[in-house]
Amino acid sequence: MxxxxxxxxxxxxxxxxxxxxxxxxxxxxxVLDADQQARLATQEPGTLAALDALFPGVVVVGVLDRAALAARVFGDPQALAALNAVVHPRVRARMAALEEQAVRAGAAxxxxxxxxxxxxxxxxxxxxxxxxxxxxxxxxxxxxxxxxxxxxxxxxxxxxxxxxxxxxxxxxxxxxxxxxxxxxxxxxxxxxxxxxxx
Incomplete structure (x- = not known):
């Protein structure tokens, strides 16, 4: 759909x-907000576990330290690509679900x-x-x-x-x-x- x-x-x-x-x-x-969905995706336990494995120390007491993560990936294309490989598919799935919900509600x-x-x-x-x-x-x-x-x-x-x-x-x-x-x-x-x- x-x-x-x-x-x-x-x-x-x-x-x-x-x-x-x-x-x-x-x-x-x-309006489907990809940034908002990225924030929500990075609160999910599965996403946090994957990010903690890739970038040890960026998850503190179950919460993503966004500033620390940004510092780790900024200027490092390989680290950024690894981050995107974890987060982007989750964001795309969330955006697709929101789109389907909007269409079911009658949005053209x-x-x-x-x-x-x-x-x-x-x-x-x-x-x-x-x-x-x-x-x-x-x-x-x-x-x-x-x-x-x-x-x-x-x-x-x-x-x-x-x-x-x-x-x-x-x-x-x-x-x-x-x-x-x-x-x-x-x-x-x-x-x-x-x-x-x-």
Whole structure:
């Protein structure tokens, strides 16, 4: 069972993808959040056991130390690939179950909020892709304000993702998020129109 339309939602760090996701939810679209499902997946005993075996010390009293895990895999492609091999299949299964649930509830469209949509090749499974973007300086300032990361740390994370220019080139529609919420609403409306949605 699959919906008639599956829309991908992605964007670079600090672009405001979560804000757009909230606006889409407010318009009645089921938004399936891959990050949220990853957090839930990494609370499962089986996942924790697998991660503890791969990265001893990252599970403390049955809880994943996310900062320690991030420090272990950042900048180490082999460690990151090992992490992804454990987590990604579990996240995909959770997203598929949520999608089926939404379809059974009558949803004709589901929005898949996936930060690394293009990097994971998931755009091939979408009927359209919305990319949220904003100028680099704006994105860096947003992430620094919300996370406490330094500018260098934000830039390093941004550099690990597909470039905004590449994402824009591969998007069905681009949502510019450099203004206020009212301007963003206008952008969302225009992007949905490009997809033939309301």
């Amino acid at each position: 699959s919906p008639s339309r599956r829309i991908g939602l992605t964007g670079s760090i600090g672009a405001g993808k979560s804000t757009v996701a909230a606006l889409l939810r407010a318009r009645g679209y089921p 469209v589901t929005v898949h909020d996936v930060p690394l949509l293009f990097e994971g090749g998931l755009d091939a499974k979408m009927h359209g892709v919305l990319v949220v973007d904003a100028p680099l300086a704006v994105r860096v300032a947003r992430v620094m304000a919300r996370s406490g990361l330094t500018e260098a740390e934000v830039l390093a994370r941004d550099a690990r993702q597909l470039s905004p220019a590449e994402k824009r080139a591969r998007a069905t529609a681009v949502i510019e998020n450099s203004g206020d919420l009212n301007e963003l609403e206008v952008q969302v409306t225009a992007a949905l129109a490009q997809l033939g949605l309301k």
